[in-house]
């Protein structure tokens with residue numbers, strides 16, 4: 278498969294009020310054309326920071342890429358001038374956010390918001406943009422006449438459909454979704470996921486799905502990257518990683534999922550709190566929470582090594 282986006286040894290810091298948070302610490306990830314990858318991790322793992330770095334949208338004077346690169350088709354997005362980056366955002370890479378109310382502009386109709394990228398990037402005239410917006414909104418299951426309505430006139434699930442229609446307007450090569458269904462109730466969640474699955478296939482868009490929900494990954498993605506303390510600690514095909522997890526963090530995440538069959542033992546949780554980006558531990562960043570920690574884990578950082586066909590893990594003492 279052809280490479281689309283390559284994240285190489287990415288390091289990102291936030292500097293504010295005299296403190297430094299090391300949010301991403303040497304992250305490597307390649308997304309191929311048409312591939313759907315899930316990026317999983319607890320709150321604070323650095324998932325959103327990774328997405329913002331791809332889009333060159335880190336908060337100004339606070340978020341800094343301190344090392345590494347992100348390349349789209351071989352071209353650096355980190356070094357790209359803002360004017361050129363504006364031609365990438367929305368056109369080649371689009372993003373669907375967790376809360377569509379914060380990404381949709383309350384003072385414009387949803388029709389206007391879907392038409393803007395079509396006018397800007399696809400160079401359609403007003404009539405063509407309107408027709409295309411009507412096609413897109415129908416495709417996400419909303420009646421065309423609602424193009425004249427404002428975001429607050431839609432339910433949460435419908436707003437997220439509008440967000441997806443706007444993101445897909447210019448048929449981006451990469452769609453980044455950051456917890457797109459977290460704010461929705463489960464039945465609406467299922468509908469949105471089904472919609473995304475169909476659209477991703479139809480448009481052959483590559484997908485980076487950011488979530489802490491392993492069920493969503495199993496449903497939508499072929500590959501999964503498990504993130505902890507700003508690094509990828511396990512990566513591989515969804516089948517391999519879910520069936521034969523190697524890193525104890527991933528083992529813990531899977532054990533924390535409620536099961537209906539078998540003995541209903543107490544749910545296991547991962548002890549301790551997620552690594553603090555302002556004060557990361559040495560060695561393996563997961564070691565203070567790991568039940569299999571050794572002296573080596575406390576002082577030496579394990580490299581990500583191949584552990585099977587299409588499967589990599591970073592652990593000195595991994596599950597066998």
Ligand SMILES: Nc1ncnc2c1ncn2[C@@H]1O[C@H](COP(=O)(O)OP(=O)(O)OP(=O)(O)O)[C@@H](O)[C@H]1O
Nearest residue numbers: 291298300319320321322323324325326327336554
């Ligand atoms: N604007 C900011 N200023 C300072 N620190 C920040 C900022 N944004 C994020 N951080 C810190 O960077 C680290 C990574 O945050 P990030 O939001 O990328 O994690 P995440 O995995 O996306 O979490 P969540 O699932 O809660 O969105 C955290 O420790 C967070 O506190």
